[in-house]
Amino acid sequence: MLPFVPMKRIGICIAGLDGAVASTMTAGVSLIRRGLVGTEGLVSEAFRESHALVGLESLVIAGWDPRREDLHTAVLRNAVVPKDLLKSAARELRALKPWKAPSGAASRRHIQAARDIERFRRQEGLETVIVLNLLPTDAKADSIAYARAAAETGSPFINFTPSECGEESLSAIPTCGRDGKTGQTWLKSVLAPALRSRALRIKGWFSTNLLGNEDGRVVGHPVRGRSKIRSKTRLLGDMLGYEPFHMVQINYYPPRGDDKESWDAIDFEGFLGLPMQLKVNGLWRDSALAAPMCIDLVRFMDLACRHGGRGPQEWLGFFFKSPCRRDPRLPALHDFHLQEMALLEYLASVRPGRR
Ligand SMILES: NC(=O)c1ccc[n+]([C@@H]2O[C@H](COP(=O)([O-])OP(=O)(O)OC[C@H]3O[C@@H](n4cnc5c(N)ncnc54)[C@H](O)[C@@H]3O)[C@@H](O)[C@H]2O)c1
Secondary structure (H helix, E strand, O other), X not given: OOOOOOOOOEEEEXXXXXXXXXXXXXXXXXXXXXXXXXXXXXXXXXXXXXXXXOOHHHEEEEEEOOOOOOHHHHHHHHOOOOHHHHHHHHHHHHOOOOEOOOOOOHHHHHHHHHHHHHHHHHHHOOOEEEEEEOOOOOOHHHHHHHHHHHHHOOOOEEEOOOOOOOHHHOOOOEEEEOOEOOOHHHHHXXXXXXXXXXXXXXXXXXXXXXXXXHHHHXXXXXXXXXXXXXXXXXXXXXXXXXXXXXXXXXXXOHHHOOEEEEEEEEEEEOHHHOEEEEEEEEEEEHHHHHHHHHHHHHHHHHHHHHOOOOEXXXXXXXXXXXXXXXXXXXXXXXXXXHHHHHHHHHHHHOOOOOO
């Protein structure tokens, strides 16, 4: 039997459309569609045919941002995508301008956002609209407003930020989050379970970062960045079953822009109590890691929607630092290999033609 091929187009409403991650994602979709770049970094691509995942040509992107910059200007300002690659997508990106971000009384912002979503759905003839939260790290109240707008319009909600969004009141729609697990924390969730499995005892783990983009300015702030530090710290004890000395620092360092550098110094003990060390130095591109994950999440959330998914989509924990559970009393699953298994098991369970 041929797999079911959806003819519909999928709308994506992004909160924070002019931001580094959103603008990189939007430019990336446009460049991949034109065949100018490959699909490196896109996990979903391997399942596109087997699961009839939505094609990038069927994604319609819109969203809110108080900056109101057209996407071409935003992509240039964020300085992630090489300029010479952008030329052929310039006209398409210039034509995309964010809607005004909802303002006024915090308790009424979701109403304006919900109106935008409904208008977008109607005007573009979209069956499904997915709301993607890419607001600044500390924008908790606005994140809640967009999550409410998603719930009121029956739109799946992806929370890529560390903000809590009142998830307990979103059980009628598919949701996933929180806080994209892109670089240093992703490697931590690979290495810590590996050391644990070899019965090596971790005594201390020191993680530090340099980041110079707008998000770095927020997360490098001792108060505004608290939710990010919490989300980067919590998982180690959960994975090991004990709490080693663990320190996480993020330093705002503008000369690096979006190019993040991370260092991890891990002290552990082996046989006979002998001390050993591991050092990891990452030279990352922050938004280039995050953008394809957002595209993957949109495609997988559409799949969840087609299969009647509601509430937290645990199988998407693979993408998050603070993955949500259906039963919030259960400990979060952080080990990357277990998260990958959960993703693959879900995909096997919904594969077309499966008896
Ligand atoms: N590797 C990564 O880049 C990464 C990884 C994990 C999580 N995240 C999270 O993704 C989010 C976005 O990161 P970024 O680097 O794109 O940040 P950014 O600061 O570049 O973008 C945020 C955008 O949100 C806009 N904004 C502010 N208030 C708004 C409102 N009320 N409505 C609509 N838009 C509003 C801002 O104008 C800005 O353009 C952050 O919360 C960050 O913690 C990023």
